[in-house]
Amino acid sequence: MTHSPDLYALVIRLAARENGRxxxxxxxxxxxxxxxILREADPALAQAVHDMDGxxxxxxxxxxxxxHGRNGQLNIQAxxxxxxxxxxxxxxxxQAFIHYFLQGGRPIIRLEARTFLVTEILSAPNSHPxxxxxxxxALFxxxxxxxxxPDMQQIRLRFRTPTAFSLRDPAVPHRHSHVLPDPPLVFGELAGYWDRLTGHETQEAVRAYAAVHVVVARHKIETHMLQYRRGKQVGFTGDVTFRILDAEHEPLIRHLNRLADLAFFTGxxxxxxxGQGQLARHGRM
Incomplete structure (x- = not known):
């Protein structure tokens, strides 16, 4: 682990350059x-990221x-x-990503035929929630x-963008999408991200623990349909309160709280x- 930041959350403010959809x-x-953007800043790194498995x-x-648009379209004004x-x-x-915006001139972001001026990039915790x-x-x-x-036994998360879990049933040859915040899925995936970033091995223990000792105590969620070029995807958004029923396995309770903080960066x-799966812990927003 390093002392320099490993995890970054940036809010990029944009202004549309022209009218369009x-x-x-x-x-x-x-x-x-x-x-x-990454390809312009560091072609080798861009290719490495593109080629990554998982x-x-x-x-x-x-x-x-x-x-929110109408009929699948956003009308954007200059x-x-x-x-x-x-x-x-x-x-x-x-470093590569931010370098693109520091090269001088007025940087833009292009989404298909629409272009947006980058007016500000916020990264400090007090600059934007x-x-x-x-x-x-530090997180560890x-x-x-x-x-x-006892406060550690309650974890409240807000799923800010449509979230779904891609699951594979051994008896079925294709994956299916699951759109409920089941504790073993949420915390098991977060533990997998933690393990890949740190070299630890916690995912199986977290998944097993969450399946037995963590429940959804309250929720206010709704589903949304996303229309990609190659198909549709359903996801849920909203607030979920997870309750840890056990009070004895202190290391795992601490780790679940650590994972809830990690989720701010990993989704x-x-x-x-x-665009899917972004979330944040209540109190961070």
């Missing part, structure tokens, strides 16, 4: 725009601030302001050293690089 589901466009070290939000959220789970990736940085080492020790209390579920 965009599909209301822009996650695939944002994904392409991100890789194009989870990519970044997440992207949909466009915010431009309304000068209209909005923002896009990007999280980066690697210091080299952050969804911006910030952290280190894996924060929950190791905090005095244990959870499928298509997190295309």
């Amino acid at each position: 965009l599909r209301t589901t822009q996650g695939d466009m944002a994904h392409a725009a991100f890789l194009n 989870r990519k070290p970044f997440t992207l939000s949909p466009l915010h601030g431009f309304g 000068g209209q302001d909005g923002w896009l959220r990007v999280t980066l789970l690697d210091a080299d990736l952050f 969804l911006a910030g940085t952290d280190t894996l080492e 020790h924060r929950w190791e050293t905090r005095p244990f209390s 959870v579920g499928s298509k997190t690089t295309m």
Whole structure:
């Protein structure tokens, strides 16, 4: 683990350069725009990220601030302001990405035929509720050293963009999408991200523990249909309160809280690089 930031959440403020339309589901466009920016800044790194198997070290939000659209289309006016959220789970990736915006001139982000001026990039925790940085080492020790209390047995998360889990049934030859915040899925996936970032091995223990000792105590969620170019995807958004019924396995209770903080940067579920699965712990927003 390192002392420099490993985890970055950036809020990129945008202004539309011209009138036009965009599909209301822009996650695939944002994904392409991100890789194009990375390709200009560091072609070798861009290719390495593109070729990675499994989870990519970044997440992207949909466009915010431009309304919800009608009939699958957003009408955008020149000068209209909005923002896009990007999280980066690697210091080299952050340096390459931010370098693109520091080269001089007025940087732009292109989503298909529409272009947006980048007016500001926010990364400091006090600059925007969804911006910030952290280190894996600090995140680890924060929950190791905090005095244990019953408050740790309740974890409240807000799923901000449509979230779904891609599951495979051994008896069925294809994957299916699950759109409920089941504790073993949420915390099991987060533990998998933690393990890949740190080299620890906690996923199986977390998944087994969450299946027995963690329940959804309250929720207020709804589902949304996303229309990508190659098909549709359903996901859920909203607030979920998880209750840890056990009070004896203190190390695992601490780790679940650590994972809830990690989720601010990693997201959870499928298509997190295309606008899905961004979430944050209550109290962080």
